Amino acid sequence: MALRVQKYGGTSVGSLERIRHVARRIAGARRAGHDVVVVVSAMSGETDRLLSLGRELSSHAPEREMDVLVASGEQVSAALLCIALSDLGVEAVSLLGHQARIETDSVHTKARIARVDDQRLREALVAGRVVVVAGFQGTDAQGNITTLGRGGSDTSAVAIAAAVGAEVCEIYTDVEGVFTADPGVCPTARKVSHISYEEMLELSALGAKVLQPRSVELAMKYGVKVHVRSSFSEAEGTMVTGEEEALESVVVAGVTCDRDAAKVTLRSVPDQPGVCAAIFEPLAEENISVDMIIQNVAVDGTTDLTFTVSRGDLERTREVAARIAGELDSDLLGFDEDVVKVSIVGLGMRSHAGVAAKMFRLLATEGINIEAISTSEIKTSCLIRAKYAELAVRVLHDGFGLGGP
C-alpha cells in the first residue's frame, strides 16, 4: 500500500462529467490499496473569469483581494470532487490552503510555499479518507490567503508529496506527458518517457506549460518523483526524476517557445558603476523578475540596456522604468511585446561543444534575426520576432534530430 499524490488540472475537472471521471479514477487507486491525497485546480476558465471580474472593477486591484477572489475557484472544485467521491462511496474530505496548513510568504499572487504542516493531512489519511486539497493557495503567517501564481497547483502537489513522503506525485493534465516540442506547432514532436529535474526545470521556465517551474525546483530539492500524464487515458506519461535515473542523456531534450516575454530598452544610460543596481534593484523590490539582460558596448560614456520581463509584469515595469529613466536622465525608453524566446534544453549541452553555435546557424538559415541571447549550463535561448516563433521551433526541433531518424 503506497501513498500517492495526484494533481488534476483545470481541464481534468472542467465539467461535472469530468469531475465524475476523476472521482472514478481516484476510487480505482483506492481499490488498488493506495492512500491518496488529491490536489485540484479550479475548473478550466474559472480563474480567468474571476480575474476579469476583479480587473473590471479596478485596474489597480489590491493583490491581497485578488488572491481571496481567485482562491474561491479551487475551493469549489475541491468540494465538488469530494461530493463526487462520496457519491461513489469513497470517504473524502476537502482541505483549503489554510486547513491543509500550506504556509507561504506574503507575496500575494505569486507566493512561495515556506512549509507544509502535514498533521491534518495525516490525520485524515489515518481515518481512511481521501484528502482533496485546494491547489494554488496557501496562507501566510498572518492568516491571509495567498496564491502561488499560474500553475501553482503543481507546486502545491509537489510540496505536499514531499511533506507526506509520497511514493509518486502524479500530475494529471490534458496532454500525454512532456514532449520534445509543442505538438501543435511541431508535427514531429515526440513524448519523452524520462526527463531529468534539471531539464524539466529549464523547459518549464522557458514556456513549456506542463509544470510550474517552482514545482520542479521543489521536486528536485526533495527528490519527489513526478509523473506527468493524461487524465483522459491510462497511458504512461513522462517520469521526471534525478539525472542518474534518466535512461538516455541526449544533447538536446526539447525545444520551447516562450510567448510571455516583453522587451524593455533604456537608451543612453550613463556607463558608470552602480547603474545596473540602480535599475534592477527597484524592479526586484517590486517582485518583478528580469530574464535576459543585454548591455551594449559604451559609446561616449553612455550605453543601451535591454532586458526582458514577463508580460504580466509589464504594466508595473513601465511605472518603475519611467521613474528610473527620469533619475538616470535616460529619456529614451522602449517597450516591445512583439517578441518570443525560443530555447533548446538538454543535459548533454554540458559536455558537447558547439550546440549553441548550431542553434544560431539553424536560425540564420531561415533568415531569423537574433535580438538577444542567454545561456545556462543546459540551455540556450534566443529572443526573436514573434512572427518566426513556429518556424524557429520546427527548424530547431528537426535540426537537432528530435523528430527521430
Add this chain to the structure above:
Amino acid sequence: MALRVQKYGGTSVGSLERIRHVARRIAGARRAGHDVVVVVSAMSGETDRLLSLGRELSSHAPEREMDVLVASGEQVSAALLCIALSDLGVEAVSLLGHQARIETDSVHTKARIARVDDQRLREALVAGRVVVVAGFQGTDAQGNITTLGRGGSDTSAVAIAAAVGAEVCEIYTDVEGVFTADPGVCPTARKVSHISYEEMLELSALGAKVLQPRSVELAMKYGVKVHVRSSFSEAEGTMVTGEEEALESVVVAGVTCDRDAAKVTLRSVPDQPGVCAAIFEPLAEENISVDMIIQNVAVDGTTDLTFTVSRGDLERTREVAARIAGELDSDLLGFDEDVVKVSIVGLGMRSHAGVAAKMFRLLATEGINIEAISTSEIKTSCLIRAKYAELAVRVLHDGFGLGGP
C-alpha cells in the same frame, strides 16, 4: 464618529455595477466619519448555482462539502467589494468566516454562531480600514467551514454588530423595509416604520423573507438596533428595536404566508405514553425542526398524528418517519406539500381577546378550510390549502385594518 455594521444582500451585490454602487454608499459613510464593518451575501443566484452543481453530482452530498462549496460565493463578493472600495480610494480588507473568527457549532448547512472573537475586526478598524466580512459562513472548533442557513448573512451581521458594539446594524436589501404583508400579494400593504424584536421574530419565522429568524433572536438578546432598508434608495426603512421603543402597539402588525411547510401524517399510532417521544426524538436527532403538531382524540387505542416540517427537510423526514412508522406498526403514512401556513402577528394579541377567533371567521367567510392551528403569545397560524394563499393574506390584512383607514 459611530461604528456601523452594514449588511448587503445578494441583489444589492448582484452585478459589478451594483457592487460599485454599494462601494460608493460605504465611501459616503466613511466620509461622514463612521467606522464601517460590511457583511456581504453572495451575488444573487450564485448560492443556488453552487447548490445545484453539488446536487447534480450527488443526491446525498456530504453537508460539510456543500458548506465548502457555497461559502465560496460570499468569498467572491467580499473580495470584489474590497476591490471596488480600493478603486474609490477607500482602504478595505476582506475577512472570511475563519479570519473574522465567527465561531459556530458543527451543524453543517445550518450552524449557529457560538461566539465572535472581534480582535482581528478591531485591529483592522483601528488601522483605518473598512472591514468586509463574508456573510453566511463561520468555522467550527475543528476549523471546518460551516454555513448558517438561508439568510445567514443577516445573522453574521447582527452577531458582529453585537460583538463590536455597533450603534446600528443596517440590513440593506431590495425592499424598502418590513411590510404589513407581501406587497406582491397584497396591494394595500404598508411599510412599517418601527417593529419590536418579538414581532419581527415571529414574522421572520413565519416566512417573511426580510430577516433570518436567528438574526432577530440575537438582536433581541444583545439589544442590537436593526435598520432594514433598501440599498437602492436613501429612504428610511424599518427600525427593529425593543418593545419600549416601538411607537405604537398594534393588535396585528403583519400577515405572513409560509410556503415552505410540508404536512406529515402518521395514522393509527398506539395511544400510549412515550409514543410522541419515540416519534419526535429521532427527528430532533436529525436536526429536523417540527413546527405544528396535531394529535387527534384516540379511538380504539390508536390515534392520528399530524405535524409539519420545512420542505428542505422533507426528504430526510420521509426516511425517519418510515422507520418510526415501521417500529410503531403504523403502516399509514402521508405526506402533503400542497399546503401553506398563513399567520397574523402582533404584540397587541397578548392583551386583546378574540383575535384568533376573528382570524378563523375571516377565513371561513371565504370558504377556506383550516387544517391545523398553532398559536403563541403574539401570533396565530393556520395551515390551509396552497391555492388559497394569496386570498387568505389579503382577507386577513384588510380584515384587521392593516391597509389603513
